[in-house]
Amino acid sequence: MSNIKVKVKEKDLNTIKEICKSFDNKPGELINVLHKTQESFGYLPAEVQEVVAQELSVPVAKVYGVVTFYSFFTMLPKGKHPISICTGTACYVRGAENVLQEFKRQLNIEVGQTTDDGKFSLSCLRCVGACGLAPVVQVGDKTYGRVSPEGVKEILAEYSEK
Amino acid sequence: MITNLGGFKMSQHKQIRIALNNCGVIDPENIKEYIARDGYVALGKCLTEMKPQDVINEIKESGLRGRGGGGFPTGLKWEIASKNHADQKYVVCNADEGDPGAFMDRSILEGDPHAVLEAMAICGYSMGATKGLVYIRAEYPLAIKRLKVAIEQAREYGLLGKKLFETDFDFDIELRYGAGAFVCGEETSLIHSMEGLRGEPTIKPPYPAEKGYLGKPTNVNNVETYANIPIILRKGASWFNKIGTEKSKGTKVFALAGKVKNVGLVEVPMGTTLREVIYEIGGGIENDKKFKAVQTGGPSGGCLTEKHLDTPIDFDNLLAAGSMMGSGGMIVMDEDNCMVSVAKFYLDFTVEESCGKCSPCRIGNKRLYELLDRITQGKGELSDLQRLRNMSLVIKDTSLCGLGQTSPNPVLSTLDNFYDEYLAHVTDKKCPSGECKDLMTYFVIEENCVGCTACARVCPVGAITGEKKEVHYINPEICIKCGACEERCKFDAIIVK
Ligand SMILES: Cc1cc2nc3c(=O)[nH]c(=O)nc-3n(C[C@H](O)[C@H](O)[C@H](O)COP(=O)(O)O)c2cc1C
Numbered sequence: 001m002s003n004i005k006v007k008v009k010e011k012d013l014n015t016i017k018e019i020c021k022s023f024d025n026k027p028g029e030l031i032n033v034l035h036k037t038q039e040s041f042g043y044l045p046a047e048v049q050e051v052v053a054q055e056l057s058v059p060v061a062k063v064y065g066v067v068t069f070y071s072f073f074t075m076l077p078k079g080k081h082p083i084s085i086c087t088g089t090a091c092y093v094r095g096a097e098n099v100l101q102e103f104k105r106q107l108n109i110e111v112g113q114t115t116d117d118g119k120f121s122l123s124c125l126r127c128v129g130a131c132g133l134a135p136v137v138q139v140g141d142k143t144y145g146r147v148s149p150e151g152v153k154e155i156l157a158e159y160s161e162k
Numbered sequence: 163m164i165t166n167l168g169g170f171k172m173s174q175h176k177q178i179r180i181a182l183n184n185c186g187v188i189d190p191e192n193i194k195e196y197i198a199r200d201g202y203v204a205l206g207k208c209l210t211e212m213k214p215q216d217v218i219n220e221i222k223e224s225g226l227r228g229r230g231g232g233g234f235p236t237g238l239k240w241e242i243a244s245k246n247h248a249d250q251k252y253v254v255c256n257a258d259e260g261d262p263g264a265f266m267d268r269s270i271l272e273g274d275p276h277a278v279l280e281a282m283a284i285c286g287y288s289m290g291a292t293k294g295l296v297y298i299r300a301e302y303p304l305a306i307k308r309l310k311v312a313i314e315q316a317r318e319y320g321l322l323g324k325k326l327f328e329t330d331f332d333f334d335i336e337l338r339y340g341a342g343a344f345v346c347g348e349e350t351s352l353i354h355s356m357e358g359l360r361g362e363p364t365i366k367p368p369y370p371a372e373k374g375y376l377g378k379p380t381n382v383n384n385v386e387t388y389a390n391i392p393i394i395l396r397k398g399a400s401w402f403n404k405i406g407t408e409k410s411k412g413t414k415v416f417a418l419a420g421k422v423k424n425v426g427l428v429e430v431p432m433g434t435t436l437r438e439v440i441y442e443i444g445g446g447i448e449n450d451k452k453f454k455a456v457q458t459g460g461p462s463g464g465c466l467t468e469k470h471l472d473t474p475i476d477f478d479n480l481l482a483a484g485s486m487m488g489s490g491g492m493i494v495m496d497e498d499n500c501m502v503s504v505a506k507f508y509l510d511f512t513v514e515e516s517c518g519k520c521s522p523c524r525i526g527n528k529r530l531y532e533l534l535d536r537i538t539q540g541k542g543e544l545s546d547l548q549r550l551r552n553m554s555l556v557i558k559d560t561s562l563c564g565l566g567q568t569s570p571n572p573v574l575s576t577l578d579n580f581y582d583e584y585l586a587h588v589t590d591k592k593c594p595s596g597e598c599k600d601l602m603t604y605f606v607i608e609e610n611c612v613g614c615t616a617c618a619r620v621c622p623v624g625a626i627t628g629e630k631k632e633v634h635y636i637n638p639e640i641c642i643k644c645g646a647c648e649e650r651c652k653f654d655a656i657i658v659k
């Protein structure tokens with residue numbers, strides 16, 4: 001991997017190198033490096049993975065293997081307002097599935113996708129520890145409890161002008 | 163504090179606080195408050211008055227068993243790790259808390275982080291380790307922050323670092339982050355994940371106590387297990403082992419949720435019955451519906467019924483009843499929950515979380531899921547039920563790690579306890595609780611409909627047609643079975659069958 005087809009900007013390249021260096025370029029720190037990198041870029045596209053691989057002297061395949069193994073890492077950019085629906089057991093028992101279906105229908109995307117305008121993305125997570133408020137939905141940092149399918153429209157409307 | 167979410171008014175009756183004794187009482191970001199409640203006294207006592215083997219003996223005598231699911235005796239585990247000699251050993255805290263619908267460990271870390279740090283140092287002393295690692299899920303940002311603050315403060319106070327309590331014992335703790343993989347809660351996967359690899363399990367033996375992190379002897383315990391340690395050493399093994407049942411000592415924290423009136427964390431002595439937890443602490447079933455099942459043990463556990471309500475909760479009883487203690491999720495279900503769908507829900511989780519290393523789990527669980535999916539769509543046959551059972555048993559017997567070995571439990575326990583419900587799905591193509599959408603149709607009862615048009619306006623897909631003041635009609639081809647019309651109709655003119 002000598003000459004990478006660099007789509008990564010010079011500035012970003014340096015950021016990634018800095019991050020790797022802060023972990024002494026140790027291969028064992030791969031997961032920590034990826035956490036930090038995703039924190040600053042929002043996601044981990046293939047080009048970014050290539051740089052990480054080179055810096056830590058591990059095969060790109062290994063980096064890719066780790067990125068795809070863990071659901072916390074994503075290779076796709078999230079929407080401006082990432083929507084997460086809790087599909088933990090308590091939320092499931094109280095009807096999270098119907099809420100999820102309604103979000104999918106209203107946004108016309110599947111889980112893991114982002115709307116064409118880049119505004120919303122949809123993901124599921126397991127138990128945010130607010131089971132008392134089940135079913136729970138998070139939009140960005142904001143948490144909504146006792147969400148019903150009928151309430152979905154209202155939630156989306158809050159973000160429509162912004 | 164997470165325990166306040168949702169404004170529960172949980173009854174303290176029947177509860178004893180040991181693991182949670184400081185949660186919500188102290189400011190977790192102020193070490194002084196922990197110290198004021200006898201914090202780090204146990205560590206001081208161990209280092210200055212007790213030999214490592216004395217500490218191990220005390221924990222063994224207390225009867226404490228691991229709270230991460232398996233229930234392995236903690237003292238014995240420490241003893242094994244202490245006897246394996248190496249230049250470096252590690253103490254690991256498993257804070258991966260993967261059970262979807264449980265948040266006991268998170269609450270402890272957010273409410274009382276020092277108890278876990280103190281216990282890890284004690285464990286390090288007893289087994290001869292100087293390094294501790296907390297493996298925590300990245301999804302718990304507040305717990306991570308509190309741990310960082312706690313570690314910093316403990317270092318400032320000389321309670322972590324070099325020469326603790328002016329002895330020759332050094333101990334320090336670092337954090338490692340999970341990245342959203344349930345299987346990483348399994349101890350061999352967890353170790354691989356800490357090494358920067360894909361979190362795939364390996365066959366045991368060798369156990370982590372022999373060859374763990376970086377190939378060195380490693381002790382892995384759960385957060386709640388550690389949270390019990392300082393108080394046991396302060397109050398003595400003989401205080402602790404008087405609480406609980408013959409083979410399960412102390413208390414267990416449960417995250418009570420689902421269709422109960424009061425939801426939240428409860429800590430009860432081992433031996434409390436499910437009925438006491440659900441009815442006396444949980445206040446009974448919400449909306450006075452009928453109790454149907456209670457699920458314990460998360461994706462590895464099973465659904466228990468009415469007939470198990472008076473079973474005293476402990477490791478062995480729950481296992482005998484076809485479920486397990488697990489890490490402490492306790493989900494109550496009522497008559498509206500379809501047990502086939504519940505089994506499918508868990509299998510969906512397992513399929514997603516299987517690491518794919520061994521075929522029984524990777525392929526078998528997928529086939530189980532597909533069978534269940536067919537049944538919930540009304541396409542199942544009677545022979546599918548036997549197939550479900552056979553396949554479940556094969557997966558349990560042949561999978562490599564605990565995930566695959568327990569993943570069919572939700573299927574087996576619902577087959578055992580709710581066979582009639584499975585039968586209704588495959589023979590009558592009916593879902594008795596009305597949860598399986600594919601087996602239901604929405605109808606307008608002509609006699610009741612006054613033609614107010616309310617349903618047609620609320621229907622999100624325009625499946626309902628009809629003139630004003632005339633009977634309306636729901637087109638089953640378009641209807642997505644969202645139930646909005648049924649809820650809206652003031653004349654009880656819409657029913658599901
Ligand atoms: C699939 C799987 C997931 C697990 N998840 C967790 C977990 O989230 N937290 C935990 O403490 N133990 C979990 N365990 C159990 C651990 O492997 C291990 O037994 C436990 O951390 C030991 O600690 P203890 O003896 O204190 O219970 C899991 C086991 C399996 C097989």
Ligand code: SF4
Pocket residue numbers: 345362363515516517518519520521523524561562563564565566567
């Ligand atoms: S049982 Fe499942 S999770 Fe465990 S090693 Fe096999 S495939 Fe992976």
Ligand code: SF4
Pocket residue numbers: 606610611612613614615616617618633634650651652653654655656
């Ligand atoms: S809401 Fe009820 S009464 Fe009104 S048109 Fe619909 S079915 Fe008829």
Ligand code: FES
Pocket residue numbers: 086087088089090091092126127128129130131132134135136262263264
């Ligand atoms: S299951 Fe959704 S918050 Fe716990």
